Amino acid sequence: MPLDHRRLRGPEESQPPEVWAAAGGLLGGQEEEERGDEEAAARDPCALRPLFARAGLLSQAEGSAYVELSGGTKVLCAAWGPREAAEPGSAAAAGRLLCEFRRAPFSGRGARWRPGSAAEREAEREAAAALREALEPAVRLGRYPRARLTVSALLLQDGGSALAAAISAAALALADAGVEMYDLAVGCALGRAPGAASPWLLQPAEPEERRAAARLTVALLPALNQVSAVLGGGEGGPAEDWAQALRLGLDGCHRLYPVLRQSLLRAARRRDTAAATA
Template sequence: MPLDHRRVPGPEESQTPLLFVPSGAKEGEPPPAGDAPRDPTALQPLFARVGLLSQAKGSAYVELDGGTKVLCAVAGPREAAGGGGGAPSREPRGRLVCEFRRAPFSGRGARGRPSDREPELSLALQEALEAAVRLARYPRAQVEVSALLLQDGGSALAAALCAAGLALADAGIELYDLVVSCALCKAPSSEGGQWLLQPGEPEERAAAARLTVALLPSLNQVSGLLGSGEGGPPDSWAQAVRLGLDGCQRLYPLMRQSLLRAVKRKTALTQEPSETEAVEPPAATA
C-alpha cells in the first residue's frame, strides 16, 4: 500500500494541553487568592525597548509583567493619499492614521481572535495620539501608526498607547509630549467593588467596569479616556480617573529612560571609529 507523504504522522492518542496547566490558571477561573490582598494602586512592572524594527521609521516594544506584549511601528510622514483634489485649506494639517490589530495567537479562546472591537480600539488609539502629535508641522502629510498585540495579558490598549508614544518619538515626529497610559477595572460588588490599577487578564474578565486613561504628563493634559461598564456613581469614576493619572505620572520616568537609552545606542552606532577610540600605530621593531 503506497504511503501518503502529505499526511503528518501523529500519535494514536492525544491529550489536551489544559491538563498540564496549574490549577487555578485555567481559562475563566479567577486568580488564586494569596495571603495578602492586591494593592489597588500597584503598577505592573513594565519593560520598554525602543528602535527594534529596522524597516520602520520608528518602533517600540512594551511588555507588562502580566503577560501583555505589544509591538508598535511608525511609518511616514509621507504624502497623504487623495490630497490633490479640492481647494486647499487655509491651515493644512497632517493626518494621523492608527491601526490596532490582534495577533491570532495573542490569547486563548475569543480573546485570541480578531474581534469587532479592533476598529473601536484603533479609533481610541488615534484620538489619544492626535493630541500629542504636532500635525500642523506636517501639512498634507500622513503619519501611520500600527500596533500589534502579540499577547493579551490585560491592559492591552494602555500598553499599545505607551508603545505608540515611544515609537512616534523614535521616528522623530514632533510631539508636544510623550503619551503615557494606564488601565483600570472595577471588581464586582461581591469582591468589594474597588478600582484596580493595571489589571491582568483574569481581573479584566471578571470586572464590572473598565477604564483606560491617556495622559501628557509634562502638560498635565488628558489626551484619551475610554470607559465602559457599570462603574457606579460619578464620584467612583472620578476616583478611577485620579488613580489612573497618578499611575501615568509614575510610569513617565521609566518611559523617558527607555527613550534616552535608545538615543544613546543610536549615537554610539553612528560615531566614527576615530571619535570613539584612538588607534595606536604598531611599535617599531629593531
C-alpha cells in the same frame, strides 16, 4: 515487508487526546479561576505592574517601540512618516494620523473570539480608533501639512491592559521616528470587580479584566498635565467612584512616565553611538 526501524511504535491501546484535553481544561480553568481570585484579594489596588519599554527595535520602520507588562502583555509598534498624503488635491491645513491595531493569532490564551472573525475585526477597529483618539492631541499635526503619519500596533500577547500598553508603545514609536510631539502619551488601565465595595485595580491582568464589571483606560500627557483620552464603560458605581478611578489612573500615568522617557533616551544614545562608530 521490511521493518522501518526509524519509526516509533505507539502503544497497543490509545485514547484520543480530546479526552485528556477536555478534562485538563476543566480542571485547569477551575484552578486558574481560584488562583486569580486569591491574587486579586492579596494585591495592592494602587500597585503598578512592572513595565519594560525599549525604543528603536525595528530597522525597517522609521520609529518603533516594544512595551511589555509583567503578566504577559506584549505590544510591538512601528511608525512611519511624515509622507505625502495619498489625496493629491487635498488642501488640508494639518497632517493626518493613521492608526492600525492588530492582534496576533496566538495573542490570547483561550481567545475571546475566533481569529479572523467579524467580532475580532470590529474589536481591532475600535482599538485603532481609540489609539488615534489618544495620540492625536500629543502630535503636532499642524507642522506636517498635507502629510500623513502612520502607526501600527501589534498585540503579541494579551495579558490584560493591552490598549493602555499600545498607547504608550505607539507614542514611543512616534517619538523614535522624530515626529514633533507636545509630549509622550502614557496609557494606564483600570478595572473594577463586581460589587460596590470592590476597589479599582491599576493595570488589571487578563483574568481580572475578564471578570471586571467596569473598565477605564486613561491617556495622559504628563509634562502638560493634559488628559488626551478617557475610554471606559460598565457598572462602576456613582460619579464619585469614576472620579476616584480617574485620579488613580492619572497617578499611574505619572509614575510610568519616567520609564518611557528613559527608554527613549537610551534609544537616542544607541543611535548616536552607532553613527559615531560608522
